[in-house]
Amino acid sequence: MISKKDIPCFENPLGKAMGIITKNYWGALSKKLEHIGIDRHFTTMAAIAQAKEKCTQQYLSDLLAVDKVHMVRVLDYLVSHGMITRTVNPLDRREHIIKHTAKAKKIMPVIQNGIAEMNKTAFKGFNTKEKELFNGFVETIILNLKNLPVNEVDIKIKK
Amino acid sequence: MISKKDIPCFENPLGKAMGIITKNYWGALSKKLEHIGIDRHFTTMAAIAQAKEKCTQQYLSDLLAVDKVHMVRVLDYLVSHGMITRTVNPLDRREHIIKHTAKAKKIMPVIQNGIAEMNKTAFKGFNTKEKELFNGFVETIILNLKNLPVNEVDIKIKK
DNA sequence: AAAACTAGTTAACATTGTTTACTGTTAATA
């Protein structure tokens, strides 16, 4: 019987973990929250809630590492669901300032709790030191892979 | 200045790491390999190469945690690029046996090297013990989140 | 023989990501 350990891409288990997180936890949260008004884009909602400076679309794109074209659609979704307003910045009329509506402010605790619950469940059994260790590992992996130029990957075919 | 640490969903950094892996490393590998014949579905290729029992579509779906409908399209892609053959199993004519073509066998070392390179880059600076520790953490997180019933997530709105 | 199950396919649709081209606004500079 083949196991996933025999497939080299699964030696790095990040992909597997991510799939399970997405399917199980975000999925569960989505179903819970669709009755309240939205069923996705929770991280964008959280980012808007906690933005400490002027919250433009470009700012959100950079923060969440999402293409600005896609961000337009995310924000269209949130506008159409009554969660945010877009206002032109009078100081720089190119910019749109994103703000939560009253409705959004009301449901933010639910989203925050949901996200907190996800983290609590994911790290069940970890003590503080282990959690820090894990986060450090991930930070290192991110640095190892960040800004990897396409041309640096150079693999030759064996004859 | 808001940092990603202020957004609770980023306290669990798996999502962030996964995005970087996908964009940088798989992206780089894709560009390298498109000249050889394919630019995606490398994990499926690796799984087929190392399958130790009869390699049906259902088997691959289960192993790679991919929907069987999507698997049809992945295999259509690989057939159309001359990488695999589909043969009806004479012992059970419902099943299709997936096998690599000669062309695929030729490029598999490139894919294997690419994947190995990804792991090497990602874990640069890790010693064996740290790598094992990290993998153990990920296994625990996977177990923590696996089969999480949708109904178990129960969050109440604060008034 | 009928019913239930399994493997795979097809079609339709939604979401996400990417590219290109575009409008309008602001900043840089010659």
Add this chain to the structure above:
DNA sequence: TATTAACAGTAAACAATGTTAACTAGTTTT
């Protein structure tokens, strides 16, 4: 000042992925 470059956001088109439902064909169960 006039021109050019840069920036924020939008629109349209398209590809890739994920999901559901309905379907064919073959196998197993009863």
